[in-house]
Amino acid sequence: MPQLNGGGGDDLGANDEMISFKDEGEQEEKISENLSAERDLADVKSSLVNESETNQNSSSDSEAERRPPPRSETFRDKTRESLEEAAKRQDGGLFKSPPYPGYPFIMIPDLTSPYLPNGSLSPTARTYLQMKWPLLDVNHGSLQSRQALKDARSPSPAHIVGPFCLEFPGQSDLSLHQFQLSNKVPVVQHPHHVHPLTPLITYSNEHFTPGNPPPHLQGDVDPKTGIPRPPQHPDISPYYPLSPGAVGQIPHPLGWLVPQQGQPVYQGFRHPYPTALTVNASMQSFLSSRFPHHMVPPHHSLHQTGIPHPAIVTPNVKQESSHSDIGLNSSTILYTLHRKHQDSKKEDEKKKQPHIKKPLNAFMLYMKEMRAKVVAECTLKESAAINQILGRRWHALTREEQAKYYELARKERQLHMQLYPGWSARDNYAANQQGKKKKRKRDKQPGEGNEHREYFPNPCLSLPPITDANAPKKCRALFGLDQLSFWCKPCRYTPVVSTGGQP
DNA sequence: CAGCCTTTGAAGCAA
DNA sequence: TTGCTTCAAAGGCTG
Numbered sequence: 001m002p003q004l005n006g007g008g009g010d011d012l013g014a015n016d017e018m019i020s021f022k023d024e025g026e027q028e029e030k031i032s033e034n035l036s037a038e039r040d041l042a043d044v045k046s047s048l049v050n051e052s053e054t055n056q057n058s059s060s061d062s063e064a065e066r067r068p069p070p071r072s073e074t075f076r077d078k079t080r081e082s083l084e085e086a087a088k089r090q091d092g093g094l095f096k097s098p099p100y101p102g103y104p105f106i107m108i109p110d111l112t113s114p115y116l117p118n119g120s121l122s123p124t125a126r127t128y129l130q131m132k133w134p135l136l137d138v139n140h141g142s143l144q145s146r147q148a149l150k151d152a153r154s155p156s157p158a159h160i161v162g163p164f165c166l167e168f169p170g171q172s173d174l175s176l177h178q179f180q181l182s183n184k185v186p187v188v189q190h191p192h193h194v195h196p197l198t199p200l201i202t203y204s205n206e207h208f209t210p211g212n213p214p215p216h217l218q219g220d221v222d223p224k225t226g227i228p229r230p231p232q233h234p235d236i237s238p239y240y241p242l243s244p245g246a247v248g249q250i251p252h253p254l255g256w257l258v259p260q261q262g263q264p265v266y267q268g269f270r271h272p273y274p275t276a277l278t279v280n281a282s283m284q285s286f287l288s289s290r291f292p293h294h295m296v297p298p299h300h301s302l303h304q305t306g307i308p309h310p311a312i313v314t315p316n317v318k319q320e321s322s323h324s325d326i327g328l329n330s331s332t333i334l335y336t337l338h339r340k341h342q343d344s345k346k347e348d349e350k351k352k353q354p355h356i357k358k359p360l361n362a363f364m365l366y367m368k369e370m371r372a373k374v375v376a377e378c379t380l381k382e383s384a385a386i387n388q389i390l391g392r393r394w395h396a397l398t399r400e401e402q403a404k405y406y407e408l409a410r411k412e413r414q415l416h417m418q419l420y421p422g423w424s425a426r427d428n429y430a431a432n433q434q435g436k437k438k439k440r441k442r443d444k445q446p447g448e449g450n451e452h453r454e455y456f457p458n459p460c461l462s463l464p465p466i467t468d469a470n471a472p473k474k475c476r477a478l479f480g481l482d483q484l485s486f487w488c489k490p491c492r493y494t495p496v497v498s499t500g501g502q503p
Numbered sequence: 504c505a506g507c508c509t510t511t512g513a514a515g516c517a518a
Numbered sequence: 519t520t521g522c523t524t525c526a527a528a529g530g531c532t533g
Contacts, residue, residue: 358526363511367527375528383528387510394511409512425514428525 356423359416362405363394 360368367390374386374393394402416423 358513358524360526361512364526367510371528381528382508382530384507384509384530386528387508389510391510406512413513425525426516429515429523 356420356427358425358428359412360409362402362409363391365408365412366390366394366397366402366405 367387370390370393371383371386374389375381378386378389380386380389
C-alpha cells in the first residue's frame with residue numbers, strides 16, 4: 001500500500017507498501033510501450049483465465065527468471081508506465097479521446113471550467129455533479145460545511161497530497177476529472193444499488209439522454225434518470241436525508257465540492273433518494289415507532305419508488321401461517337393471537353431492523369468504479385480474478401489517485417456516521433452470529449498469498465503465488481538487507497535464520 | 504442455494 | 519498496543 005504521507009501515521013496504509021511508488025517520476029517513458037499496453041492486455045487475458053495452468057508452469061520457473069532485477073526497467077515498470085499512461089488518458093477522459101476504442105466517453109466540454117463567469121456552477125456541471133454525487137447539493141453548500149469536513153477523527157491524505165485536497169474554493173473539477181462516463185461499459189446498476197455517495201458508477205448515457213422526457217414523466221419524473229421525483233421544497237436541498245429539524249444542523253459531507261456562491265438549483269437531475277421532506281410523514285412516524293431512533297432509516301432508505309437506501313438491506317420477513325390456529329376455541333385463539341402478535345412483533349422488530357452495511361473503504365470504491373472496466377478489458381467475469389487485477393491496479397495507482405479514493409471513503413464514513421449515528425460495525429458482526437454463520441476463511445500461511453505479486457503488475461496477468469517455505473528469502477534475495485523497506489510485509493517480519501533474523 | 508474465492512481497508516475484539 | 523477476524527462488493531464456481 002502506498003503511503004500517502006510518507007509515514008506520517010495516517011490511516012492510509014502501511015509503510016511497507018511504499019514500494020509501489022518507488023519508481024514514481026518515471027512518467028516520461030516510451031509511448032510505444034503504452035500503445036502496446038492494450039495489446040498486452042488482450043494477450044494476457046487468456047493467461048488469467050487459465051490461471052491454474054499458468055501457476056503450474058511458472059512454479060517450475062527458476063526464481064531468477066521470475067525475479068525482476070531491482071532498479072532496472074522491469075516488466076513491472078513497463079506495465080506500470082503503461083498503466084499510468086492509460087490512467088492519465090482516462091483521467092482526462094472527459095476531455096480527450098477515449099483511452100479504449102470501445103469506451104467512448106461522454107464529453108462534457110464545460111466541465112473543465114464548470115463555473116459560470118459569475119462563479120456559479122454551470123448547469124451542465126451541476127447536472128454532472130449531482131449525477132455523480134447524488135447527495136451533492138451544488139447550491140446549498142457553505143464554508144461552514146466545508147469546515148466541518150476537516151474531521152480530525154478521520155485523517156485525510158488530502159492535507160499531504162498537494163494536488164488533491166479538501167479545500168477547493170470554487171473548484172470542483174478536481175473531483176470530477178477522475179470519473180468517466182461510459183456508454184459502453186455494461187455497468188448500469190439497479191437504482192437501489194446506487195449508493196448515495198458513490199460517484200463510482202459509470203452511468204450509461206442512455207439513461208440521461210438529453211431531450212424532452214415523455215409526457216407522462218414530465219413534472220414528476222426526473223428527465224435524466226427516469227425516476228419519479230417528489231415535489232421539492234424550493235429552499236431545501238433534496239439531497240440531504242435529514243429530518244426537517246436536522247436540516248441545516250449537519251454539515252454537508254460533501255461541502256468540499258460545494259461552490260461558494262449560491263445559484264438556483266438546477267432541477268434537471270434529481271437524486272433517486274429523497275430527503276425527509278419527501279418521505280411521507282406517516283411513513284416516517286411508522287418507522288420511528290418501529291425502530292430505535294438511530295435505526296430509523298434516515299428518510300432516504302425508503303423512497304417513493306420503494307427503493308431503499310443501498311446501505312440498508314431489509315431482510316425478508318416471512319409471512320407467518322395462521323393455519324395452526326384452526327380448531328382452537330376462541331379464547332385460546334385470542335390468547336394465541338395475542339402471544340403471536342407480541343412474539344411476531346418482537347420477531348419483526350428484530351428481522352425488520354434493516355441491515356446497515358459498512359461504508360465502503362477506498363479500495364472498495366475503487367473496485368466499484370473500475371470493475372466494469374476490467375471486466376471489459378479482460379473479458380473476465382469472475383470476481384476473484386477481477387479483484388486480483390484490481391488489487392494490482394490499486395497498487396499501481398499514484399498517491400494522488402489513491403488519495404482521491406481515500407478521500408471518498410472518508411466522506412463515505414462521515415456520511416454514514418451522520419446517517420446512522422448509533423451504527424457500529426459490531427452490529428453487522430452480531431447479525432451474522434445470530435443467523436447463519438459464515439464459515440471462517442481458511443487460514444493463510446505467510447507467503448501463501450500473493451505478497452510478492454506486486455512485482456508482476458500486469459493488470460490482466462494472474463500471477464503465481466509464491467508458496468514455498470522460503471518465501472522470506474525471496475525479498476532478501478531481491479532487494480538485499482540494506483533495502484528492507486522494499487521487502488514485503490511477511491518477509492520483513494519473518495525471521496531469516498541464516499542471517500540472524502529480520503526485524 | 505449457501506458459501507467460497509479474491510482483493511484492500513476499516514473496525515471490532517481478545518490478549 | 520498488537521494481531522487476528524469480520525465485513526464491505528462482485529459474480530462465477532462448488533458441494
